[in-house]
């Protein structure tokens with residue numbers, strides 16, 4: 316039966332209303348998902364502030380590196396590739412007059428660590444805010460939303476960097492493993508430069524895996540200044556990590 320104009324108009328209006336309602340529901344669920352991810356990232360950031368990154372071991376690792384950087388022979392000019400997270404270490408270093416010739420190229424590709432593109436974007440925004448509001452960082456840090464390994468693997472020239480801070484806290488596998496081999500084999504840091512690695516021990520012994528690579532690719536050109544396993548938090552309950560500090564000696 317043919318429908319009247321009024322009935323057709325009613326059907327059309329109902330279809331529009333249903334579409335709007337569906338769009339509203341979709342928007343609400345996307346917003347809820349975004350809010351949930353923001354809360355998750357914030358929790359992660361504040362947990363890291365109070366536990367892993369402030370742990371005694373991590374502090375003493377940073378003290379050892381600072382001392383090595385301040386030693387007379389350590390390179391004092393150039394760009395340090397770094398994984399800075401909230402820039403706590405870089406803030407300290409940029410306040411030391413003797414190290415004023417050092418600048419930083421910092422990288423963030425949080426996806427392997429905190430799942431999801433949205434969280435990566437939030438973290439990168441937070442990192443950019445930290446740089447902007449910290450006068451000591453503003454002119455000394457160039458920040459990129461990229462995988463540090465892609466960039467390091469692209470650099471072929473020996474002696475390219477005074478030091479490298481690859482505090483990954485991820486497993487020594489895949490691209491990270493390839494980057495570690497590349498850094499050592501091609502002597503990317505200058506003589507007396509520091510290479511700092513941190514690896515997770517998830518399902519593997521990072522220490523054994525690293526020592527195997529060290530034996531193969533570092534030869535006698537590098538000295539191990541520190542090789543230490545530590546729990547990621549003050550309570551000792553965090554993820555177990557292996558930290559390595561190397562110095563190139565020839």
Ligand SMILES: C[S@@+](CC[C@H](N)C(=O)[O-])C[C@H]1O[C@@H](n2cnc3c(N)ncnc32)[C@H](O)[C@@H]1O
Pocket residue numbers: 368398399400401402403404422423424425426428429461462463464482483484485
């Ligand atoms: C362990 S945190 C760095 C902590 C910082 N060095 C400190 O002492 O406070 C590692 C950071 O680098 C990021 N990250 C890990 N592997 C990366 C990679 N291959 N490329 C870029 N960013 C990476 C993580 O998402 C995280 O923000």
